[in-house]
Amino acid sequence: SQKIEQNSEALNIQEGKTATLTCNYTNYSPAYLQWYRQDPGRGPVFLLLIRENEKEKRKERLKVTFDTTLKQSLFHITASQPADSATYLCALPPAGNMLTFGGGTRLMVKP
Amino acid sequence: EAQVTQNPRYLITVTGKKLTVTCSQNMNHEYMSWYRQDPGLGLRQIYYSMNVEVTDKGDVPEGYKVSRKEKRNFPLILESPSPNQTSLYFCASSFTSTSGTEAFFGQGTRLTVV
Numbered sequence: 686s687q688k689i690e691q692n693s694e695a696l697n698i699q700e701g702k703t704a705t706l707t708c709n710y711t712n713y714s715p716a717y718l719q720w721y722r723q724d725p726g727r728g729p730v731f732l733l734l735i736r737e738n739e740k741e742k743r744k745e746r747l748k749v750t751f752d753t754t755l756k757q758s759l760f761h762i763t764a765s766q767p768a769d770s771a772t773y774l775c776a777l778p779p780a781g782n783m784l785t786f787g788g789g790t791r792l793m794v795k796p
Numbered sequence: 797e798a799q800v801t802q803n804p805r806y807l808i809t810v811t812g813k814k815l816t817v818t819c820s821q822n823m824n825h826e827y828m829s830w831y832r833q834d835p836g837l838g839l840r841q842i843y844y845s846m847n848v849e850v851t852d853k854g855d856v857p858e859g860y861k862v863s864r865k866e867k868r869n870f871p872l873i874l875e876s877p878s879p880n881q882t883s884l885y886f887c888a889s890s891f892t893s894t895s896g897t898e899a900f901f902g903q904g905t906r907l908t909v910v
Contacts, residue, residue: 693836716896717896719896719897719898721899726884726904726906727903727904728800728886728888728901728902728903728904729839729886729899729901730901731898731899731900734896734898736896774838774839776899778896778897783827783829783841783844783846783854783890783897784890784897784899785841786831786838786839787838788836788837788838789838789839
């Protein structure tokens with residue numbers, strides 16, 4: 686069956702360091718992959734989309750890579766700040782145009 | 797302002813009492829969907845709609861109904877709520893461009909069934 690896996694354990698890092706989150710998937714061949722940010726009790730907010738023919742995409746302090754051979758995406762936040770603390774979700778389109786989400790990884794950035 | 801609006805934000809109800817959670821979007825998106833989010837289980841899709849009068853089951857549709865009579869509205873109906881439907885619910889609308897699909901989420905509805 687199709688699966689999207691994100692590390693369910695929280696990632697704790699020090700302010701100023703680079704946070705790296707992982708999204709692995711199986712039994713998909715997605716045309717693209719997305720990352721969302723979710724704050725407690727609120728809906729996810731779209732951050733970045735990377736297509737299958739793009740190896741890397743950047744937006745300000747965010748960088749996403751997409752390795753279709755490994756079936757993996759890495760999400761990096763450079764120069765992390767306490768305000769970056771949130772849960773980060775990856776999402777794939779399994780069929781048509783609807784999205785399936787991973788379980789998310791909680792990031793805690795300590796001052 | 798482009799947004800997805802859900803109501804109510806919080807609801808406590810009793811088992812068996814029918815309820816409706818409303819969802820409205822002002823972005824003219826064709827696609828809308830409902831998710832529930834539970835600790836350790838992530839976001840799971842309940843139902844989705846690809847256009848007016850077109851709805852399909854997601855991963856966890858049991859105990860829920862939806863309707864899509866107008867493009868902007870996609871209500872979620874619980875005919876006979878049970879305690880296992882206590883959860884945080886999100887409505888989303890999405891559009892598809894040449895880049896892919898981007899989803900916009902509502903603020904969430906925290907439902908407690910006692």
